[in-house]
Amino acid sequence: MVRVLLALITYHLSLITSTAQDEPEYRMEVGAGVGLQAYQGDLNGSIVKGMKPMGALVAKYKLNPRMAWGAQLAFGGLKGSSRNVETWYPGLNEQPVDFSTSLTNFDVRYEYNFWPFGTGQEYLGARPLTPFMALGAGMTFASVKDNGSVTALTAVLGCGVKYKLRQRLNLTLEWMVHFTGTDKLDGLKDPYGIKSSGLFKNNDGFTTLQLSLTYDLWAKCKTCHNDL
Numbered sequence: 001m002v003r004v005l006l007a008l009i010t011y012h013l014s015l016i017t018s019t020a021q022d023e024p025e026y027r028m029e030v031g032a033g034v035g036l037q038a039y040q041g042d043l044n045g046s047i048v049k050g051m052k053p054m055g056a057l058v059a060k061y062k063l064n065p066r067m068a069w070g071a072q073l074a075f076g077g078l079k080g081s082s083r084n085v086e087t088w089y090p091g092l093n094e095q096p097v098d099f100s101t102s103l104t105n106f107d108v109r110y111e112y113n114f115w116p117f118g119t120g121q122e123y124l125g126a127r128p129l130t131p132f133m134a135l136g137a138g139m140t141f142a143s144v145k146d147n148g149s150v151t152a153l154t155a156v157l158g159c160g161v162k163y164k165l166r167q168r169l170n171l172t173l174e175w176m177v178h179f180t181g182t183d184k185l186d187g188l189k190d191p192y193g194i195k196s197s198g199l200f201k202n203n204d205g206f207t208t209l210q211l212s213l214t215y216d217l218w219a220k221c222k223t224c225h226n227d228l
Helices: 002-019
Strands: 026-040 052-064 067-081 098-113 129-144 149-166 169-180 205-219
Touching: 026 067, 026 169, 052 205, 067 129, 067 205, 098 149, 129 169
Parallel strands: none
Antiparallel strands: 026 052, 026 205, 052 067, 067 098, 098 129, 129 149, 149 169, 169 205
């Protein structure tokens, strides 16, 4: 009787394993995203105040169900004002300034999924919903209205949630903080008149809240002996 039970358990486990390998794993994701972004700097300390729309092109290379490299090209804008700012700045409180900035940002990031991501049919134990965290770097190109343009290095840190809508369709909601190497996203440099040192010290930045839709491409070969 025990042998029969063991045989049945082994048989069902083999069925589950074979079913979990019926669908291919895909190496790539490509798609687009939309969302909102907000300026973070001397004239704004809120992560949601003054949000403006943004859009992005998204591509990802999946290392495995838990890890991926992502690249994103985003377009949007920032706005802000020294009016009603609680902090006192020399000259700005008597003569308030408003700014509007066009922003283009490119970054490469590493994403780590807390759970293996997938339908469960291509990878045993994969889940269609997982939180994730991301860390990366890139470049920001900003054009401040009536105040020139600036290019700066950017560090990216954030988190989000991924959901598998269909076998090859993915939905991602993410919140990212972009730390830039410039204090000129608002057209103002050192409003206190005190110079600071350090790549990201006392510099401007921005946050993004983005919803992306991506499609899986490039099926992984399951029979390739040299595919590690």
